[in-house]
Amino acid sequence: MAKSKKLRSVADYDRARKEASAQRNAYEARISIGCTSCSASDGRALLEAFQAEVARRGLQEKVLVRLSGCHGFCAKGPLVVFVPHRICYLKVKPSDVPEIIEETALKNNVIDRLVYRDPKTGQKCQLESQIPFYKRQLRLIMDYNKRLDPRDIGSYFAIDGYEGLIKALTRMEPEDVILEVKNSGLRGRGGAGFPTGFKWEFCRKAKGSSKFIICNADEGDPGAYMDRSVMESNPHSVLEGLIIGAYAIGADEGYVYIRNEYPIAVEHIKLAIAQAYEAGLLGKDILGTGFSFDVHVERGAGAFVCGEETALIASIEGRRGEPRQRPPFPATKGLYNKPTNINNVETLANIPLILTRGGSWYSHFGTRNSKGTKIFSLVGKVRNTGLVEVAMGSTFREIIYDIGGGIQDDRPFKAVQTGGPSGGCVPAEHLDQAIDYESLSKLGTIMGSGGMIVMDDRTCMVDVARYFMSFLRNESCGKCLTCREGTQRLWEILDDICEGRGKPGHLPLMEDLAHCVKDASLCGLGQTAGNPVLSTLRYFRDEYEEHISEKRCRAGVCKPLIEYRVVAEKCVGCLLCKKACPQDAITGELKQAHVIDGERCIKCGLCYAACKSDAVEHVKSRDLCHA
Amino acid sequence: MISLLQDIQEAFGYLPEAALKVVSERTGRPLVDVYGVATFYKLFRFKPRGRQLLSVCLGTACHVRGSAQVAEELGKKLGVKPGETSADGEFTLETVNCLGCCAIGPVVVKEGRYHGQVTLKELGGLVKKDGSANGDGRAG
Known part of the structure; x- marks a missing residue:
C-alpha cells in the first residue's frame, strides 16, 4: 500500500487521484478476492495462496492480487473476480490457485468447474454480470466493493x-x-x-x-x-x-x-x-x-x-x-x-x-416516497444467500425467487421476516408486494436495517415469535415496566405454547399484552416489541391454534409436540438416517426399512434432514395424544 | 468508560474486581456505578474464561437453520451452560446475538476462527482439546 502524502489543496487531491488510477491501470490483470463472509470462509488463506503463486512465477509486476470488498454472493464465497475480463469464479479453494494463475491469468482460459452454473437450466455464466443473482440487482453502493481494496x-x-x-x-x-x-x-x-x-x-x-x-x-x-x-x-x-x-x-x-x-x-x-x-x-x-x-x-x-x-x-x-x-x-x-x-x-x-x-x-430510483436502493441481507432458507441491493419498490418475489434462486431444496415458501425483532413476518400471499417503507408498514412489519430472513414449511412461526421474544426480553434495558415485564410474560406464554402447555385464553391475552407493551414503553425497542407476536398472530393464527388445541407443530420444530418415525413404505433402506443419528436410535439393514427407537431418540431431527426419500416424518407426540 | 473496560477485558480475559476498583478510583466514579455499567453490557465477563472461547451465533438466520440445537449440543458435550467454562478450564461457551455471517449459518466461532454451516456431527471435533478441528474452517 502506497503511503499517501498529505493533500493540502484540491490540486493535490486531483494529482493523487490520477496517480492512483495510473498505478492501478499499470497491471495487466487484477484479481479481486471478496472479503467479508468469505473471510469467515477462508478468504484470507486464499489471498495468501494467490500472493505466493504470483511471487513464485515472478508475476508481481503484471498481476495485482488484492482482497477486495464484499461481492455479496456469500452462499458461493469466496468469490474471485478477474479484471479486465470480469470472469467470476465461485467457491474457490487455495488448491485451485495454481491452475487459475496458469490458465486464466496467463492464457486467458476459463476454468469451467469454477464458474457459476444455473441449477435449473445448467447454463454456465463466466462473467459476474451474467449470473442471475447479480443481473437483477441495482448495485449503486455494492458495485464499488469489488473495485477497491478496503485497506487502501x-x-x-x-x-x-x-x-x-x-x-x-x-x-x-x-x-x-x-x-x-x-x-x-x-x-x-x-x-x-x-x-x-x-x-x-x-x-x-x-x-x-x-x-x-x-x-x-x-x-x-x-x-x-x-x-x-x-x-x-x-x-x-x-x-x-x-x-x-x-x-x-x-x-x-x-x-x-x-x-x-x-x-x-x-x-x-x-x-x-x-x-x-x-x-x-x-x-x-x-x-x-x-x-x-x-x-x-x-x-x-x-x-x-x-x-x-x-x-x-x-x-x-x-x-x-x-x-x-x-x-x-x-x-x-x-x-x-x-x-x-x-x-x-x-x-x-x-x-x-x-x-x-x-x-x-x-431520486429517479425507487418509489414515490422511498428513493434510491436498499441493501437487503437475504438469508435463511433461500438458495442464494447473500447481500442484495435493489431499487426500492422491488417485490419480495423478485428478491427471493429471481435473485435468491428460490427456496432451498425447492421446499414451499412460508414467510419472510423483515425488520429484525421490531419487524414482522410477511406470508406468501404478499410475495408480489412492492417493497418500500410505507408498504411494509401496512403489512405489519418495517424496513428496519434490511434483514430478510426466508422461512419454509419447516419453520414454525410460534417458535419464531418465541425466538424474537427471547431476544427482546434479554435485550430490554429494564427501564420501562411494560417492556421489561411484558416481553418476559410474552416469552413465557410463547414457551408454554411451544412446549405443549398452551391454553385457549393465551392468544387474546398475548394480544392485549403486546399492545400494552407497544403503547406504554418509552423507546423504539419497547414500542415495537409486540410486533413479532402481533404479526405472526395476524398471518399464522391457525398455527398457534394447532399448537394449543391439537398440540401439533406442523413444521416439526417444537420438540415436545412431535415424534419422528420412519414410513416403511417410503424407506429405501439407504442407511443415511442411521449414520446421521448421534444416539444410535435407528436400527435397520441396507435396503430394509429402518425403525426409530422412541426411547433413545432425542428428537434432534438429523434423520429427518438426512433422508432423501422423505421417509422420515414427524407425527404428533404420543405423550400428548391423551393430554 | 466502556473502552476502558474493553481494554481491561482484553488484557485479563475478564473484569477482575481489583481492576474495577482501580477504575473507580481513577475515574472518580463510585464502584457501584462502574459495576452498573459493566453488568449492563453483554460483552463483559466477571469470571476468568477458558483457554479457548466458543461462541455460538443465535442470530435469526442461524436460528432458522438450527443454532439453538448447536448451542445445546455443545453445552451437553462440555457439560456447561452458555456463559460457563468447562471443568478442565479448556473451553468457555458463549452465545452471541448475531455475528453478521448470516449467509453461512449456523456459525460457531472458535478462538476467532469462523466455522460456517456447522452440523451437529461436526461439534465433536470442535471441542477436542488439542484443537485439531482448527484447520477445517469450512467454506460457505
Missing part, C-alpha cells in the same frame, strides 16, 4: 472517492448540501426511515457552538449484516458521507459507534480514519478549505438497545445504554448535551453518490 485509500481515490466531499467543501454552502440531500429523497436506512436531509437541517439550525455527528454502526438486528459489509468493504465511503454530513450540519467532531462483534469492520474503519488523517481529509483545515473535523471510534459492548439514538449517546458517554425521553431530540440536545446528528452506515454510504451524481439523479 489509493484504491478509493482511483474510483473518484472523496470527490463528493471536495465538491461540497469547495463549491457548496452547507445549506446547498442539505438541499441536495433533501432533493434526493434519501431516508434513514437504520430502521425508522426519517428523511436524512430534514434530519440534517434540524441539527444545522440548532443553536450551539459545537455539534457532533455520529455514525451508527451498531447493527443489532440479528440476521442483518449489510452495515458490516459496507464498513468492511468500503469504509472510506462511510467516512466521506460522515465528513460531508459534518460540514452540512456544522459539526467539528464525530464518532463511529460500531459493534464489537465485527472485528474486521472495526479494523477497517480505524485504518480508513488513520489514512484520511494522513491524507489531510480529516483534522485541521481540510484541503485548505478552512473546515476542520475530527473522528473517533467507539466500540459497542453487546447491547441491542444501543442502536436507539439516546441509548447510543448514553453509551458513548460511558453510561448504561438506557434510552431517555424525547424531546429534547438529539438534534438539539444530544451527546454531552450538544446538538447531535446520528446516521446509519448505509445512509452515509449513499451521501457521496448523491453529492457527485446529484439529488435529482438519485
Whole structure:
C-alpha cells in the first residue's frame, strides 16, 4: 500500500487521484478476492495462496492480487473476480490457485468447474454480470466493493472517492448540501426511515457552538449484516458521507459507534480514519478549505438497545445504554448535551453518490416516497444467500425467487421476516408486494436495517415469535415496566405454547399484552416489541391454534409436540438416517426399512434432514395424544 | 468508560474486581456505578474464561437453520451452560446475538476462527482439546 502524502489543496487531491488510477491501470490483470463472509470462509488463506503463486512465477509486476470488498454472493464465497475480463469464479479453494494463475491469468482460459452454473437450466455464466443473482440487482453502493481494496485509500481515490466531499467543501454552502440531500429523497436506512436531509437541517439550525455527528454502526438486528459489509468493504465511503454530513450540519467532531462483534469492520474503519488523517481529509483545515473535523471510534459492548439514538449517546458517554425521553431530540440536545446528528452506515454510504451524481439523479430510483436502493441481507432458507441491493419498490418475489434462486431444496415458501425483532413476518400471499417503507408498514412489519430472513414449511412461526421474544426480553434495558415485564410474560406464554402447555385464553391475552407493551414503553425497542407476536398472530393464527388445541407443530420444530418415525413404505433402506443419528436410535439393514427407537431418540431431527426419500416424518407426540 | 473496560477485558480475559476498583478510583466514579455499567453490557465477563472461547451465533438466520440445537449440543458435550467454562478450564461457551455471517449459518466461532454451516456431527471435533478441528474452517 502506497503511503499517501498529505493533500493540502484540491490540486493535490486531483494529482493523487490520477496517480492512483495510473498505478492501478499499470497491471495487466487484477484479481479481486471478496472479503467479508468469505473471510469467515477462508478468504484470507486464499489471498495468501494467490500472493505466493504470483511471487513464485515472478508475476508481481503484471498481476495485482488484492482482497477486495464484499461481492455479496456469500452462499458461493469466496468469490474471485478477474479484471479486465470480469470472469467470476465461485467457491474457490487455495488448491485451485495454481491452475487459475496458469490458465486464466496467463492464457486467458476459463476454468469451467469454477464458474457459476444455473441449477435449473445448467447454463454456465463466466462473467459476474451474467449470473442471475447479480443481473437483477441495482448495485449503486455494492458495485464499488469489488473495485477497491478496503485497506487502501489509493484504491478509493482511483474510483473518484472523496470527490463528493471536495465538491461540497469547495463549491457548496452547507445549506446547498442539505438541499441536495433533501432533493434526493434519501431516508434513514437504520430502521425508522426519517428523511436524512430534514434530519440534517434540524441539527444545522440548532443553536450551539459545537455539534457532533455520529455514525451508527451498531447493527443489532440479528440476521442483518449489510452495515458490516459496507464498513468492511468500503469504509472510506462511510467516512466521506460522515465528513460531508459534518460540514452540512456544522459539526467539528464525530464518532463511529460500531459493534464489537465485527472485528474486521472495526479494523477497517480505524485504518480508513488513520489514512484520511494522513491524507489531510480529516483534522485541521481540510484541503485548505478552512473546515476542520475530527473522528473517533467507539466500540459497542453487546447491547441491542444501543442502536436507539439516546441509548447510543448514553453509551458513548460511558453510561448504561438506557434510552431517555424525547424531546429534547438529539438534534438539539444530544451527546454531552450538544446538538447531535446520528446516521446509519448505509445512509452515509449513499451521501457521496448523491453529492457527485446529484439529488435529482438519485431520486429517479425507487418509489414515490422511498428513493434510491436498499441493501437487503437475504438469508435463511433461500438458495442464494447473500447481500442484495435493489431499487426500492422491488417485490419480495423478485428478491427471493429471481435473485435468491428460490427456496432451498425447492421446499414451499412460508414467510419472510423483515425488520429484525421490531419487524414482522410477511406470508406468501404478499410475495408480489412492492417493497418500500410505507408498504411494509401496512403489512405489519418495517424496513428496519434490511434483514430478510426466508422461512419454509419447516419453520414454525410460534417458535419464531418465541425466538424474537427471547431476544427482546434479554435485550430490554429494564427501564420501562411494560417492556421489561411484558416481553418476559410474552416469552413465557410463547414457551408454554411451544412446549405443549398452551391454553385457549393465551392468544387474546398475548394480544392485549403486546399492545400494552407497544403503547406504554418509552423507546423504539419497547414500542415495537409486540410486533413479532402481533404479526405472526395476524398471518399464522391457525398455527398457534394447532399448537394449543391439537398440540401439533406442523413444521416439526417444537420438540415436545412431535415424534419422528420412519414410513416403511417410503424407506429405501439407504442407511443415511442411521449414520446421521448421534444416539444410535435407528436400527435397520441396507435396503430394509429402518425403525426409530422412541426411547433413545432425542428428537434432534438429523434423520429427518438426512433422508432423501422423505421417509422420515414427524407425527404428533404420543405423550400428548391423551393430554 | 466502556473502552476502558474493553481494554481491561482484553488484557485479563475478564473484569477482575481489583481492576474495577482501580477504575473507580481513577475515574472518580463510585464502584457501584462502574459495576452498573459493566453488568449492563453483554460483552463483559466477571469470571476468568477458558483457554479457548466458543461462541455460538443465535442470530435469526442461524436460528432458522438450527443454532439453538448447536448451542445445546455443545453445552451437553462440555457439560456447561452458555456463559460457563468447562471443568478442565479448556473451553468457555458463549452465545452471541448475531455475528453478521448470516449467509453461512449456523456459525460457531472458535478462538476467532469462523466455522460456517456447522452440523451437529461436526461439534465433536470442535471441542477436542488439542484443537485439531482448527484447520477445517469450512467454506460457505
